[in-house]
Amino acid sequence: MPDARSAPLAGRSLRSRSSVTRLLLLLAGALAVHLRKGDGPQKYAPALVCGLLVAVYLALHLGSAR
Template identity: 70%
Template sequence: MIRSIVLTCLLALVFSVLGLAGALALPMMREKAAETGFSVTAYRRIGVLQLAGAVGVALGPAVPLLGGLAGTGLLLLLAGAVVVHLRQGDGVAKLAPAMVCAALVAAYLAVLFA
């Protein structure tokens, strides 16, 4: 039970912060959009998806189906992030956050449906 709460809170926090920064197109996110070849509008849409995922994950313990769908959606977003980093030839330092977040989401899903 404690693992579920910790993972839920951690993921909801991480993706809320990232999603809000992307949706608001903060300067750091504008730089990342330009660096990866995305438009600011596309990055804003990704931010909105991250926010939706954060809400779904937060509601997951009460509505497991919603949590599972949100977690799956976040895994798909993270897979896309990994692909972008690999195509750009980024090193481990830039690839690691997406991989760590993906592992946390996978752990959340495993605990949610255990």
């Protein structure tokens, strides 16, 4: 049975994953809009790079939660 000190950490982890997932969806939307407008790589590169970094963070975070 988990002790009382570890219970709040479980909630933080869930909120963190939820926040990171929302950020990833926001960046995917930004990338989609840039591509739909026909912007060049200079315009959509920041959204792409940040999205990849957030995806890697989320994958590592999910992997360490198990």
